[in-house]
Amino acid sequence: MKLIHxxxxxxxxxxxxxxxxxxxxxxxxxxxxxxxxxxxWPGVEGDFLRGLDDGIADGELATDDAARLRVLGDQLxxxxxxxxxxxxxxxxxxxxxxxxxxxxxxxxxxxxxxxxTVAESLHDRVVHFTATIDSLQRIYQ
Amino acid sequence: MNTRQEFRDLFDQSVERLETxxxxxxxxxxxxxxxxxxxxxxxxxxNEPGFEQALIAARDNVAxxxxxxxxxxxxxxxxxxxxxxxxxxxxxxGAAAGS
Numbered sequence: 630m631k632l633i634h635x636x637x638x639x640x641x642x643x644x645x646x647x648x649x650x651x652x653x654x655x656x657x658x659x660x661x662x663x664x665x666x667x668x669x670w671p672g673v674e675g676d677f678l679r680g681l682d683d684g685i686a687d688g689e690l691a692t693d694d695a696a697r698l699r700v701l702g703d704q705l706x707x708x709x710x711x712x713x714x715x716x717x718x719x720x721x722x723x724x725x726x727x728x729x730x731x732x733x734x735x736x737x738x739x740x741x742x743x744x745x746t747v748a749e750s751l752h753d754r755v756v757h758f759t760a761t762i763d764s765l766q767r768i769y770q
Numbered sequence: 771m772n773t774r775q776e777f778r779d780l781f782d783q784s785v786e787r788l789e790t791x792x793x794x795x796x797x798x799x800x801x802x803x804x805x806x807x808x809x810x811x812x813x814x815x816x817n818e819p820g821f822e823q824a825l826i827a828a829r830d831n832v833a834x835x836x837x838x839x840x841x842x843x844x845x846x847x848x849x850x851x852x853x854x855x856x857x858x859x860x861x862x863x864g865a866a867a868g869s
Contacts, residue, residue: 662837668852669830672823737820744818750809750827757834 666761667709673758676751677702677726679733701726714765722762730755773862774804784854793837802835803859810863825863829856 681698684690701720708716720726734751737743743751777800785796806828813824832855 665830665833665837668833672826672830741819743820743823744813744816746809746813746816747818747820747824747827750806750813750824750831754827754830754834757831761834 662761662765663709663712666758666765669754669758669761670706670709672751673730673755674702674706676733676737676755677730679736680729680731681733683732683736684729698726698729714768717762718766720762723759727755727759772804773807773866774800776862777803777807777858780854780858784851799832799836802832803855804862806831807859807862807866810859811866814863814867825856825860828859832859 678699681690681695685692685695704716705720705722705726707713708720731752734743734748734755737751738745738748774797778796781796781799781803810821810824810828813821818824829852833852
């Protein structure tokens with residue numbers, strides 16, 4: 630066997646072992662990220678819906694647009710429940726939906742429903758939830 | 771004994787008892803839980819409204835940051851983990867705020 634063949638086989642083995650460990654890593658990561666995001670969603674969703682209501686009340690969000698955003702929320706929930714990575718990739722959480730969750734938390738503070746440290750905790754949940762969704766969407770790009 | 775060490779001891783015992791495999795070490799998990807319980811203690815000390823919302827957010831933050839493989843519809847041992855974390859956070863926050 631020529632040296633070039635040995636090198637080619639060694640390279641193939643390296644590539645294969647890298648792929649299998651990378652895929653296993655993604656799989657293990659996904660296995661834990663989906664349930665954690667699913668667990669956090671009801672709380673995040675409450676803040677998101679509150680933000681939409683506040684946007685409508687302040688005349689900054691049209692009712693039709695709010696309805697479309699609510700549908701996206703339902704689709705996000707379905708993707709999390711079903712561990713549906715392809716469906717999740719289609720949801721524009723970070724750019725379009727997430728600001729409404731932050732707005733909902735700020736509205737709770739404005740209404741004296743929660744204090745500033747509670748708001749910090751809720752905002753952190755949105756941050757960690759967003760990072761998890763981003764990560765799940767990146768894995769399947 | 772500090773809060774982080776108490777959390778770690780609790781999680782060590784729970785991992786053994788529940789025969790669970792965590793994605794991170796119990797020490798890292800304890801560090802995250804201690805951070806969250808410190809914040810809950812501040813909320814209690816300041817008598818801020820919304821403690822129950824913060825407690826749920828703290829539990830979610832621990833799960834998201836630790837990548838805990840327990841979901842909203844967890845059952846059996848997974849549900850026991852969630853209850854354990856939420857209960858420990860509440861207890862530690864109450865103890866810290868009262869001390």
